[in-house]
Amino acid sequence: MAAFGTLSDRLAETFRNLRTRGKLSAADVDGTVREIRRALLDADVALDVVKSFTGRVRERALGDEVSKALNPAQQVVQIVNEELVTILGGQSRRLQFAKTPPTVIMLAGLQGAGKTTLAGKLAKHLKSEGHTPLLVAADLQRPNAVNQLQVVGEQAGATVFAPEPGNGVGDPVRVAKDAIKYARDRVHDVVIVDTAGRLGIDAELMKQASNIRKAVDPDEVLFVIDAMIGQDAVATAKAFQEGVDFTGVVLSKLDGDARGGAALSVASVTGRPILFASTGESLDDFEPFHPDRMASRILDLGDILTLIEQAQKAFDEDEAKKVAEKFATDTFTLEDFLAQMQQLKNMGSIKGMLGMLPGAKGMREQLDNFDEREITRTEAIIQSMTPQERRTPKLLNGSRRLRIARGAGTTVTEVNALVNRFEQAAKMMKTVAKGGVPQVPGMGPIPGAGYAGKPKQQQAKKKSRSGNPAKRAAENAALAAGKPAGGSSGGGSGFGLGAAGAQNATPSEEELSALQRFLGR
Amino acid sequence: MAERSWSLGGALRGMFARQTIDETTWEDLEDAMIGADFGPDLTDAVVAELREKVARYRTDDPADLRRMLRETLEERLARLDPTLRLTARPAVVLVVGVNGVGKTTTIGKFAKFVTGYGRSVVVGAADTFRAAAVEQLATWAERGGAAIVRPQQQGQDPASVAFQTVERAMREGIDIAIIDTAGRLQTKSGLMDELGKIRRVIEKQTEIAEVLLVLDATTGQNGLAQAEAFIEHAGVTGLVLTKLDGSAKGGFVLAVQEKTGIPIKLVGQGEGIGDLTGFTPHVFVQQLVG
Numbered sequence: 001m002a003a004f005g006t007l008s009d010r011l012a013e014t015f016r017n018l019r020t021r022g023k024l025s026a027a028d029v030d031g032t033v034r035e036i037r038r039a040l041l042d043a044d045v046a047l048d049v050v051k052s053f054t055g056r057v058r059e060r061a062l063g064d065e066v067s068k069a070l071n072p073a074q075q076v077v078q079i080v081n082e083e084l085v086t087i088l089g090g091q092s093r094r095l096q097f098a099k100t101p102p103t104v105i106m107l108a109g110l111q112g113a114g115k116t117t118l119a120g121k122l123a124k125h126l127k128s129e130g131h132t133p134l135l136v137a138a139d140l141q142r143p144n145a146v147n148q149l150q151v152v153g154e155q156a157g158a159t160v161f162a163p164e165p166g167n168g169v170g171d172p173v174r175v176a177k178d179a180i181k182y183a184r185d186r187v188h189d190v191v192i193v194d195t196a197g198r199l200g201i202d203a204e205l206m207k208q209a210s211n212i213r214k215a216v217d218p219d220e221v222l223f224v225i226d227a228m229i230g231q232d233a234v235a236t237a238k239a240f241q242e243g244v245d246f247t248g249v250v251l252s253k254l255d256g257d258a259r260g261g262a263a264l265s266v267a268s269v270t271g272r273p274i275l276f277a278s279t280g281e282s283l284d285d286f287e288p289f290h291p292d293r294m295a296s297r298i299l300d301l302g303d304i305l306t307l308i309e310q311a312q313k314a315f316d317e318d319e320a321k322k323v324a325e326k327f328a329t330d331t332f333t334l335e336d337f338l339a340q341m342q343q344l345k346n347m348g349s350i351k352g353m354l355g356m357l358p359g360a361k362g363m364r365e366q367l368d369n370f371d372e373r374e375i376t377r378t379e380a381i382i383q384s385m386t387p388q389e390r391r392t393p394k395l396l397n398g399s400r401r402l403r404i405a406r407g408a409g410t411t412v413t414e415v416n417a418l419v420n421r422f423e424q425a426a427k428m429m430k431t432v433a434k435g436g437v438p439q440v441p442g443m444g445p446i447p448g449a450g451y452a453g454k455p456k457q458q459q460a461k462k463k464s465r466s467g468n469p470a471k472r473a474a475e476n477a478a479l480a481a482g483k484p485a486g487g488s489s490g491g492g493s494g495f496g497l498g499a500a501g502a503q504n505a506t507p508s509e510e511e512l513s514a515l516q517r518f519l520g521r
Numbered sequence: 522m523a524e525r526s527w528s529l530g531g532a533l534r535g536m537f538a539r540q541t542i543d544e545t546t547w548e549d550l551e552d553a554m555i556g557a558d559f560g561p562d563l564t565d566a567v568v569a570e571l572r573e574k575v576a577r578y579r580t581d582d583p584a585d586l587r588r589m590l591r592e593t594l595e596e597r598l599a600r601l602d603p604t605l606r607l608t609a610r611p612a613v614v615l616v617v618g619v620n621g622v623g624k625t626t627t628i629g630k631f632a633k634f635v636t637g638y639g640r641s642v643v644v645g646a647a648d649t650f651r652a653a654a655v656e657q658l659a660t661w662a663e664r665g666g667a668a669i670v671r672p673q674q675q676g677q678d679p680a681s682v683a684f685q686t687v688e689r690a691m692r693e694g695i696d697i698a699i700i701d702t703a704g705r706l707q708t709k710s711g712l713m714d715e716l717g718k719i720r721r722v723i724e725k726q727t728e729i730a731e732v733l734l735v736l737d738a739t740t741g742q743n744g745l746a747q748a749e750a751f752i753e754h755a756g757v758t759g760l761v762l763t764k765l766d767g768s769a770k771g772g773f774v775l776a777v778q779e780k781t782g783i784p785i786k787l788v789g790q791g792e793g794i795g796d797l798t799g800f801t802p803h804v805f806v807q808q809l810v811g
Contacts, residue, residue, distance in 0.1 A: 041561045044741030047552055111764065111792075112621025112737060116652075141792070143660035144653045151652030167660060199767040226621065230558040230741025232769035239768070253620060256706040258743035281620075281650070 029061045032076055043298045045261035046234040049087075049268045056083060081295050087264055088291035089273040093248070098219045101189035102134070104180065106216065108209055108244050109224035110236060111197030114252035116145060118224050118278055119194040120152030121286040126190050127157055134188035136179040137162035138172040138212060141196035149194055156283055159188065172196065172208065177215045193218070200239025209244045221246040222275065225262060227254045233262035234269050241270045251289065252278040259298050332426045334390040338382045341375055380408040381418050393419055541581040547572065550590070557809070559772035560742050563779070567593055591810045597775060598802035601784035605759065605799070607635070609730045611690035612697045613723055615683075617716060617755045618735035619747055620704030623763040625654060627735050627789055628701050629661025630797035640696040642667035645686025647679035647719065650703040658701050664794050668695065679703065679715065680722040687726045707750030716755040733786065735761045738771030748777045759786035762800075766791045770809060 033054045040050045060079050097103045105122065107115045116139065123133040135153045137160060139145035146166035153160035161179045164170025176193050183191045195212060198205035213221060223246035225233065240246055249270075251263050254277045263274055274289040326332040382390060384407030389395050396404075396419055398412075405412045536549040547568060554564040567590075574589050575581075607614070614631075618624050625648070632642045644662045648654035649672045662669040670686040672679075683700045690698035702719065705712035723729055734757040736744050751757050760783055762771050774785055785800045 038561050041555060042742055044558075044743070047555045110739060110767070112623055114621055142657070144656035147656050148651070148653035155652070199764075201768050226737075226739070228619070228737075228741065228743040228747075229739045230744075230769065230773060231556050232558070232739045232767065233741075235768040236739070253706065255708065256619065256743065257708045257746055258741070261741070 026062060029058060032061065033058045036076075036080055039299065040261060040264075043259035043261035044228075044230045044233070044265075045298070046231055046265035046269070048234065049265050053083060053087070053264075053268075077299065081292075081299065084264060084295035084298060085291050087268045088294055089267055093273045093275055094288070095275065096219055096247075097190075101187075102180065102183040102191045103189065103220075104191045104193065104216050104218040106176075106193045106195065106213060106218040106221045106244070107224055107250075108195050108221060108240060108246060109197060110199060110226070110229075111142070113197065113224045113226045114278060115139070115197065115224045116148050116152060116194055117281070117283075118222075118250055118252060118276075118286075119149060119192050120156045120158075121278060121283050122192055122276075123153065123158035124156035124283045125286055126192075131190045132188045133158045133190040133192055134179065134183045134186070135160045136176060136191060136193045137164070137166065138175045138179075138193050139196040140164055140166045140170045140172050140175070141168065143167050145194075145196065152283070159186070173211045173215050176212045180216055191216075200236040200243075206239065206243035213244050220248055222248050222250050223266075223272070224250045224252055224278075225266060227251050227260040227262060228256060228258040229262045233265045237266040237270050241272070246270075246272060248273055248275040250274070250276045250278060251294075255279040255285065260294060261298055263294055264298060334382050334385065334393055334422060335387070337422060337425075338379060338390070341379060377408075377410065377414075378418060381405075381410060381415055384408040393422060537583045537587050539583055542575060542583055542586055546583060546586065550586075554772065557770035557772035558741055558744075560745075560776050563772075563776045567597075587810065591806050594775070594810065595802050595806040597779065598785070598805060601778060601782065603759075603784045603786050603800045603802070605731060605786050607640075607697060607730055609728055611687065611695055611727065612730035613687055613690070613727060614697065614699045615702065615719065615723070615729055615732045615755065616699060616735060616761075617702050617732065617751055617757070618704060619706050619737075620651075622704065622735045622737040622740075623789060624648075624704060624735045625658050625661060625701055626792070627733075627761055627763055627787070627797065628658065628699050629665050630789060630794055631787070632662060632665030632667040632699060633794045634797050635697055636666045641694075642697045642699060643670060643686060643690050643693075643695045644668070645670045645682050645698065645700040646672060647682040647686070648701050648703040649675065649677050649679050649682060654701070654703065661794075667699070680719045683719045684722050684726070687723050691726065707747045713750060713754040716751075720755060729756075731759055731786075732757045733759050733761050734783070735763055736771070736774060736777070738762055738764045738774075739767060739769040740771075740773060742773060742776075744773040745777055745780060748781050748783065752781055752783060757783055759784055761785075761787040761789065763789035765789065766796070 036057060037050055037054050040053065041047070045053070057076070057080055060083075061076050095103075095105070107119055107122075109115050119135055123135055126133045133156075135149055135156075135158050137146040137149045139149070144167065146162050146164070150160050150162060161175075161182050163178060164175055172195065179191055179193065182188075193212065193216060195209055196205070198209060200206070221244050223237065223240050223244075225237070229236070237249075249263075249266055249272055251260060251274055254260060266272070267274055274291070274294075277287055277289045277294075279285045279287060326336055381404060384404045385396075389400060389404075396415075401412050401415045401419075405415045408415070536546050536553070539546060550571070551564055551568055554567065555561065559567070570593055571586065571589055574593075575586060578585065580586075606612075616624050616628055616631075628644055632644060636642055642665070644658060644665075644667050646655040646658045646669060648658070655671055659669050659671070668689075670682060670689055672682045679702060686698050686700055689695070700719070700723070702716065703712075705716070707713065720729065720732075732755050734748060734751045734755070736747065740747070748757070748760070760774060760777065762774050762785055765771060765788055777783070778785055788798055788800050788805070790796045790798070
């Protein structure tokens with residue numbers, strides 16, 4: 001949890017005293033390994049897994065690669081990261097489809113792991129890929145699970161096969177069996193069997209699950225597990241592996257703040273890959289699992305890659321070039337400002353994105369205070385202007401401002417503030433575009449700006465120039481939080497690490513500058 | 522009861538079978554506690570405390586250590602009063618928690634629990650979000666012998682359902698009103714604010730007697746983050762620990778109780794309607810340590 005600081009911070013602390021000596025002794029490494037152990041336990045990684053894991057890390061940390069490294073702390077965290085990614089399965093695997101349809105996918109897991117919701121998400125996902133999934137209600141245990149699946153199926157636009165009413169009535173094995181026949185008759189190419197939640201130690205229900213498995217002979221058996229699960233993950237995963245021998249794992253409720261050490265435990269104990277991550281209550285909150293990102297999450301290093309990906313998705317390269325040019329030539333108008341803001345909104349929740357920055361979990365409070373509607377309000381003000389006014393803000397005299405304020409349902413003060421901010425921002429952008437370092441009035445010293453020339457400019461570029469104070473504060477705070485970690489000389493790093501840890505997935509210069517530009521809005 | 526599958530017994534048996542207390546004993550104890558989700562901090566604290574006790578009493582008999590462990594845990598768990606306060610009429614109980622911890626099931630069992638004492642109960646289906654949650658609650662209410670207030674339409678404001686439930690309890694002189702809420706992850710601040718609203722709306726009519734936070738025993742160290750967020754937004758007054766019939770031991774609740782000062786009040790141990798009991802530290806520790 002964030003309360004203990006990130007692992008990289010803690011390791012940096014451990015290593016602080018070692019700097020001058022330059023070489024690591026076995027005792028130093030032991031101290032480090034203890035920190036790693038604690039961090040992993042705090043992330044709910046199972047104890048056995050932690051033990052064997054720290055053993056391996058210790059061995060490697062004593063080797064040459066660390067003692068010769070310039071920054072041992074970073075090197076150690078990188079080793080940890082690599083080892084994590086290895087256990088988590090190297091790269092993401094896709095669903096295996098049957099040669100002759102229907103492909104049968106069976107879901108199993110504890111009560112409340114999120115199977116029924118996942119069934120809907122999977123159905124929607126498969127449907128979007130051109131399949132014709134059939135949802136099978138084989139959870140006849142929990143009151144109204146059948147009903148829930150029907151509703152979820154309707155939302156996903158998938159057919160639901162529910163011959164039994166549920167609530168303890170009916171035989172799930174039979175239902176599952178009939179479903180295959182039904183699917184064949186109606187030409188559904190994928191069958192998703194939702195089963196009842198069961199405990200690993202409930203022999204009777206495990207037997208039932210295994211019977212369902214035998215009856216339908218699934219191509220994939222997905223074990224759905226809650227990302228918040230603790231040490232019990234191992235016992236449960238083993239029980240399910242023995243009971244239904246799952247072929248893949250789905251991690252649910254990853255949108256919470258659990259560090260999800262369970263993923264590591266399950267992958268390490270069962271050797272089964274994690275296929276998907278379920279990240280929210282909407283049926284679209286479903287994505288393939290990325291081991292490297294999960295590793296960063298377990299270590300609380302932030303999820304830069306997802307952030308970049310999201311930014312790129314919403315980010316129009318050409319548009320950005322145009323804007324940059326406009327800055328340089330001083331033709332940046334309120335219209336462009338509005339367009340940018342709308343583009344930003346397309347990327348989804350700003351809070352969510354800020355939360356992906358390394359160390360950002362520590363600033364949840366600031367994130368919470370950040371009001372997304374602030375953007376909408378600014379939008380309203382700009383939209384209440386005439387096109388001419390938007391292009392030449394100099395036109396805005398007192399009476400025009402009053403009219404705009406009325407139109408946007410706000411006060412003249414707000415309008416004034418917006419215009420001022422815009423002018424400042426435009427001026428600043430112009431300086432940056434020409435390669436200078438802008439002076440930001442009233443913002444105080446830029447955190448970390450004491451560095452020599454080179455990082456300084458980068459920092460200035462990254463500084464939020466957002467049109468609204470709340471966002472600006474939040475973004476700057478995020479940068480301030482992320483920056484010391486990413487700074488060239490700052491000990492264990494977040495940015496640096498994420499990049500160093502996953503060699504192949506290292507964000508390129510281009511991606512990073514895209515990110516910076518995005519953050520610079 | 523000694524061989525409850527969620528007991529630490531298995532992990533501790535080897536350790537207590539030895540003749541004397543040595544370093545392996547301490548390691549085993551630490552492993553067992555971490556394995557039970559007590560978390561590294563609390564484990565360190567308890568182990569340090571026990572080491573000190575063992576040194577003070579100059580004992581090297583594992584049986585003494587076992588007794589001390591039991592006493593230590595019991596003492597820590599018993600620091601807070603686990604009594605439910607349902608004396609107000611109507612006594613409004615708000616049930617909150619993250620997704621899939623067993624809120625609705627707990628309400629069903631809780632309704633049965635209090636109707637067993639001759640109290641009349643109405644449940645409010647303020648989980649208007651999840652598909653079929655209302656029906657699930659209705660089934661449980663029927664089994665528990667409670668009346669139910671349903672939302673008039675899909676997606677109705679949960680606060681209004683809560684309001685209607687309390688209103689009905691007051692109108693019909695029903696003793697206890699239990700309100701089910703939709704599961705929400707503690708990181709969704711919008712949804713957490715909604716809980717605040719439900720609270721405010723209920724408080725316009727009457728005091729809220731208890732706000733119960735349902736925690737899943739399989740949860741790990743994230744349980745603490747959950748508790749802290751729900752305490753801040755919903756003013757939790759008691760914890761309910763569910764799914765103790767599995768292999769998880771739910772050790773994190775001790776950390777939650779200690780860090781937040783909110784007592785564990787109820788314990789759920791199965792899918793049967795009678796599987797909910799009041800929390801007694803002695804019994805809990807007995808089952809845990811054996």
